[in-house]
Amino acid sequence: MWVVLLVRSDQRGGNTSSAVNNALPEHFLGFGLGLRTDHFQEVIDTKPPVDWFEVVSENFMVNGGKPKHYLHSIRELYPMVMHGVSLSIGSTDPLNKAYLNQLKVLVNELQPEWVSDHLCWTGAHQVNSHDLLPMPYNNEALDHIVDRISHVQDYLGQPILMENVSSYITYVESEMTEWEFLNEVAKRSGCYILLDINNIYVSARNHNFSAQDYLNGIDKDKVRQFHLAGHTDYGDYVIDTHDHDVADPVWTLYKAALERFGLMSTMIERDDNIPPLQDLIAELNIAKRIAQNTLNYGVR
Amino acid sequence: MVLDNMEKNSLASLQKTMMAFLLKGETIIEKSIVKQGNVSNKTRLNIYKNAYQARLKEVIDNDHPILGMYLGDDLFDEMVSGYIDYSPSNCTSLRDYANQLPLFLTKQKPFSLHPIISEIAQFERLLLDAFDAEDAKRYTKDELQKLSPSDWLALTFRFHPSVQLTSFEWNCVESWQALKKETAPDPAIKQTNNWLLWRNPERLTQFRSLNEEEVVLIRMILNGEDFSALCEYLYNRTTDQDVSILALNYINSWLDDGILRSFS
Ligand SMILES: [Fe+2]
Numbered sequence: 001m002w003v004v005l006l007v008r009s010d011q012r013g014g015n016t017s018s019a020v021n022n023a024l025p026e027h028f029l030g031f032g033l034g035l036r037t038d039h040f041q042e043v044i045d046t047k048p049p050v051d052w053f054e055v056v057s058e059n060f061m062v063n064g065g066k067p068k069h070y071l072h073s074i075r076e077l078y079p080m081v082m083h084g085v086s087l088s089i090g091s092t093d094p095l096n097k098a099y100l101n102q103l104k105v106l107v108n109e110l111q112p113e114w115v116s117d118h119l120c121w122t123g124a125h126q127v128n129s130h131d132l133l134p135m136p137y138n139n140e141a142l143d144h145i146v147d148r149i150s151h152v153q154d155y156l157g158q159p160i161l162m163e164n165v166s167s168y169i170t171y172v173e174s175e176m177t178e179w180e181f182l183n184e185v186a187k188r189s190g191c192y193i194l195l196d197i198n199n200i201y202v203s204a205r206n207h208n209f210s211a212q213d214y215l216n217g218i219d220k221d222k223v224r225q226f227h228l229a230g231h232t233d234y235g236d237y238v239i240d241t242h243d244h245d246v247a248d249p250v251w252t253l254y255k256a257a258l259e260r261f262g263l264m265s266t267m268i269e270r271d272d273n274i275p276p277l278q279d280l281i282a283e284l285n286i287a288k289r290i291a292q293n294t295l296n297y298g299v300r
Numbered sequence: 301m302v303l304d305n306m307e308k309n310s311l312a313s314l315q316k317t318m319m320a321f322l323l324k325g326e327t328i329i330e331k332s333i334v335k336q337g338n339v340s341n342k343t344r345l346n347i348y349k350n351a352y353q354a355r356l357k358e359v360i361d362n363d364h365p366i367l368g369m370y371l372g373d374d375l376f377d378e379m380v381s382g383y384i385d386y387s388p389s390n391c392t393s394l395r396d397y398a399n400q401l402p403l404f405l406t407k408q409k410p411f412s413l414h415p416i417i418s419e420i421a422q423f424e425r426l427l428l429d430a431f432d433a434e435d436a437k438r439y440t441k442d443e444l445q446k447l448s449p450s451d452w453l454a455l456t457f458r459f460h461p462s463v464q465l466t467s468f469e470w471n472c473v474e475s476w477q478a479l480k481k482e483t484a485p486d487p488a489i490k491q492t493n494n495w496l497l498w499r500n501p502e503r504l505t506q507f508r509s510l511n512e513e514e515v516v517l518i519r520m521i522l523n524g525e526d527f528s529a530l531c532e533y534l535y536n537r538t539t540d541q542d543v544s545i546l547a548l549n550y551i552n553s554w555l556d557d558g559i560l561r562s563f564s
Contacts, residue, residue, distance in 0.1 A: 058393045063461070064435035066503045086392035092312040099392045124315040127388040129322050130355050130397075131348060133315075140311050168347045170334040173308045206344075208337055236338045239347060 024297070025263055027224050029079055029113060031284050031291075032267035039277045040070040044077070048281055052079040052113070054267050058086050061102045075110055081225070081265075082112040083194075086128065089148050089162070090121035090135045100155055107156060114224065116161035116194045119145070119182055132165040136173035137181035142188075149189035161224055162186065163194035166202040166231075166240030178203065179217035186222045193218060195261075196227035196269075197254045198240065201247075205238045211253050215260050223261045228254060228287060229269040243272035245283060251290060258294045266291070321345060322352045323388055356384050359394045360401065363428060367420050369479045375410075382408055395432070399425065416488040419472035423495075426464045430497045430505045433462040438501060439560035444551070453528040457521045457554075458561040462499035465510075465518055467492060473507070501558045508557075513537065517550060 030051025035043070042048070053074060060071050074080075086099060107115060120132040135141045153159050164182055176184075186193050195218065204211040230244030246254075246268065258264065266287050268280060291297060309317070309332055320326040333341040357380045361368060368376045386408070387400045402425060405411040405418035412418075438460055447455065473495055475485035494510040496518070510518070517530055527547070534543045554560050 058395075061393050062395060062432040065432035065462070065499060067432065068435070069503060090311075092315055096392060102392075121315060123389075124312075124319050126390050127319060127323065128390060128392065129319065129352050130389060130394060131322075131351055133318060133348070136309075136311065136314060138308075144311060168344045169341070170336060171309075171314060171332050172334055173311075173314060173332065174334075206336075206339070237343070237347075 027265065028263050029081070029265040031288050032081070032265065033277075033280055033284060034083075034267060034269050034271070035071075035074065035080075036270065036274055037067070038274050040067075040074070042277050044070065044073050047077055048277060050078065050281065050284065052081065052265070052267075054081045054083050054269075055110075055112075057082045057084040057103060057106055057115070060106060071110070080110055080112045082106065082110060082115045083163075084115070084117040085130075085132065086122060087117035087152065088122040088128075089117060089119065089152070090133075090141060090145050091124055092121075092144070093124055093126065095148055095151060100152065104156055107158075114161055114192075115156060115158070116163055116225065118165050119162045119185065120165045134165060134167035134169060134171075135181070136171040137178055138173055138175040142181060142184055145185055146188045149185065149191050153189070153191065159191050161192045161194040163196050163227065164199050164203075165196075166199040166206075168206050168237065168239075170207055177209070177213075177217065179214045183218055183222070186219065192224040193222045194225045194227060195223050195257065195264075196229070197257055198227065198229040198231055198246065198250050198269075201250050201253050202231050202238045202240045205233075212256060215253075215257055218261075220261055223264060226254065226257060226261075226264045226266040227269050228266060229271075241272065242269055246286075251286065254287065255290055255294050258291055263291060263295055263297055318348075322349055325349075353381070353384060355394075356380070356389070356397060359397050363398050364401070364421060364424050366476050366479045367417070367424060370417065370420055370475065370485070379405070379408075379411060395428075401425070414488060416470040416472050416475065419468045419470050420476055422466070423468070423472055423476055426466055426497050427505050427507070430462045430464055430499045430507075433460075433499065436461050437562035437564065438558045439555060439562045441552075441555055443562060443564070444555065453526065455527040456524060457527075457551075458563075459518075459521065460498060460559050460561050462497075462505075463559050464497040465494070465515070465522070466497070467494045467515070473509070496559070498557065498559050506557070514550065 032052040032054055033050050035053040035055045055071065060068060062068060084103065088096070103115070118132045120134060122131060122133060123129050135145070149160065149162070162182070162185060164178065182193060185191065200211050200214050204214065228246045228250060229240070229242045230246055232239045232241045232244065233247070268284055268287070270280060314332060317326070317329040317332065321329045329345065330341050333344060335341060360380050360383065371379060383398070383401055383404050386404050389397050391397060402418045402422040405421055406415070439457070469490060469492055471486060471489045471491055471493070473493070475488070478485040494515045495507055496510050497505065497507040500506050516533060520530055520533065531543050531547050534546050538546065
């Protein structure tokens with residue numbers, strides 16, 4: 001899976017780095033950002049040095065207008081990945097066919113590098129909480145999710161990525177750790193993993209487990225993307241708020257994740273209290289520097 | 301309480317009790333949560349409940365900024381919590397969550413006692429509909445000039461998908477405009493008024509008021525009636541004007557607004 005791609009970074013829009021001599025994993029897109037409304041015009045006008053953008057699928061499940069216009073203009077300039085929040089893969093409701101259809105239409109329009117959603121459920125009995133609610137980590141839930149991921153992958157005609165969520169509760173129904181569960185889901189369904197480094201940190205603090213154990217429990221060849229984000233630390237617990245800069249312990253964990261999984265497509269998720277684009281690019285450069293220092297990649 | 305002896309919930313019943321907590325505050329779910337460290341299960345669960353309510357509130361806030369100014373913070377909060385109870389989300393995109401807000405405001409006191417409140421909400425929803433409606437090519441003057449005289453009478457116009465025709469019973473749009481300019485709105489006055497909303501070629505949402513005559517013409521077009529029918533209607537209303545000039549004036553203004561859809 002390690003392939004030498006000498007020209008890849010030059011082919012990708014916005015990437016200003018010159019030829020890289022290290023071996024890059026085939027799936028490596030570089031360092032990306034979440035595409036946010038506040039930055040649409042600036043991205044088009046200035047074509048900032050961001051390797052790719054992640055878009056929230058549901059935000060573009062509209063018929064037309066300005067958001068879609070910007071989306072397509074930006075897609076012409078950058079690689080994209082699609083990130084959903086409403087698949088509700090763990091729900092006991094039937095899979096939402098109308099939603100899957102909208103997702104597929106958008107996939108056809110955007111031709112993203114990949115499609116991801118969360119290892120969670122968002123609602124039941126046709127009511128959507130619009131939150132990423134944790135699963136009980138047991139065999140019933142495992143069978144249920146594996147079956148549904150297979151359906152979704154068949155429908156979309158491609159493997160998807162499942163992301164670990166931040167959580168604040170553990171159910172008495174759980175029989176295994178979250179990482180055992182996630183890993184088993186990936187192994188049995190053939191999906192890949194989007195590891196949210198901040199979510200691992202947040203959940204580790206809230207449930208008092210070792211974040212390093214989490215990383216060690218995930219198969220090396222199953223991970224395709226990292227998320228980084230900010231949180232709010234209340235002392236006794238931590239909430240995944242996406243409204244701050246990435247915190248120092250998350251940077252430390254990011255380094256540990258790079259050591260285990262190697263160079264990985266990495267992006268920063270900022271959903272609230274959104275700073276100027278330049279600030280996010282500066283933060284992304286921290287991620288890039290950590291990757292360069294940790295893996296000795298791409299430094300000239 | 302000994303957890304090991306407890307019967308374990310199926311996934312379905314666990315999800316049912318969690319939703320009952322989020323939507324109705326029922327606390328049966330607490331029995332299914334492992335006690336961990338210093339943080340109580342109540343605190344842990346409330347993180348979810350707060351997030352649920354805050355997320356929906358933010359959606360209403362974003363969709364209805366002027367309604368928020370009209371109501372003031374206290375009434376706005378009362379409306380939000382009432383709507384969250386009244387209308388649990390059944391959509392996958394939050395874009396549609398507040399679609400039933402105007403209806404809720406006609407039913408729920410004290411809002412229902414002031415019908416202008418529901419109308420302001422309805423106006424803001426129509427702005428959203430115009431904002432992200434389907435794209436379509438617009439009819440241009442060039443296209444119109446290419447028509448042969450024989451094409452004219454059976455010509456049936458179509459509107460751009462963003463076009464919304466609406467009428468209100470109160471001065472809701474004027475109040476919306478006043479608040480948008482950060483000035484105090486006039487008191488609510490009952491006055492039937494008609495409005496057209498659309499997204500212009502620069503993708504900006506626009507609106508303007510309509511007189512009775514234009515409303516009828518637009519309705520006729522929406523009903524699929526052709527140019528000759530429009531002229532006939534104008535002819536029956538007018539005594540001293542050239543009907544074809546009058547009709548062309550309307551068409552030209554619609555072309556300028558960019559509200560007609562291209563035939564090509
Ligand atoms: Fe994430």
